[in-house]
Amino acid sequence: MEQKSIAGSCLCGAVRFEIKPPLAGFRYCHCSRCRKATGAAHAANIFVPQSQLTWLAGEALVRRFDLPGAKRFAVCFCTQCGTRMPHKIATTENYLVPAGCLDASPEERPDGSIFWGSRAQWYVETQALPKHEEYK
Ligand SMILES: [Zn+2]
Numbered sequence: 001m002e003q004k005s006i007a008g009s010c011l012c013g014a015v016r017f018e019i020k021p022p023l024a025g026f027r028y029c030h031c032s033r034c035r036k037a038t039g040a041a042h043a044a045n046i047f048v049p050q051s052q053l054t055w056l057a058g059e060a061l062v063r064r065f066d067l068p069g070a071k072r073f074a075v076c077f078c079t080q081c082g083t084r085m086p087h088k089i090a091t092t093e094n095y096l097v098p099a100g101c102l103d104a105s106p107e108e109r110p111d112g113s114i115f116w117g118s119r120a121q122w123y124v125e126t127q128a129l130p131k132h133e134e135y136k
């Protein structure tokens with residue numbers, strides 16, 4: 001059965017888009033650039049062909065930053081709330097979609113962690129951590 005489109009949005013809700021499965025890739029990236037860009041231990045990056053992404057609202061609010069000197073590293077973000085938004089990858093026909101901005105779950109699961117050797121020294125695999133339902 002064909003999977004339904006998956007909506008995505010930023011924190012303030014001004015920017016909305018949807019992607020159509022199947023995904024071209026889904027992985028965690030531990031590189032130092034992704035850590036900076038997300039503020040997190042690793043990015044959760046989904047890849048979909050350009051033809052499978054549709055902007056629904058607020059595209060004009062999205063600003064792009066191409067990292068000087070990088071072949072393809074870029075980030076797009078909502079200028080109202082700073083949330084990372086999808087961006088077209090310079091060297092491929094794919095968009096990179098930050099998985100955390102999706103409003104529903106795709107059927108696919110991440111198939112790997114890349115730049116593992118670059119991971120933050122403080123990174124602890126989450127299986128090793130006690131789990132709490134809310135703030136602690
Ligand atoms: Zn926003």
Ligand SMILES: [Zn+2]
Binds near residue numbers: 031034043
């Ligand atoms: Zn990365």
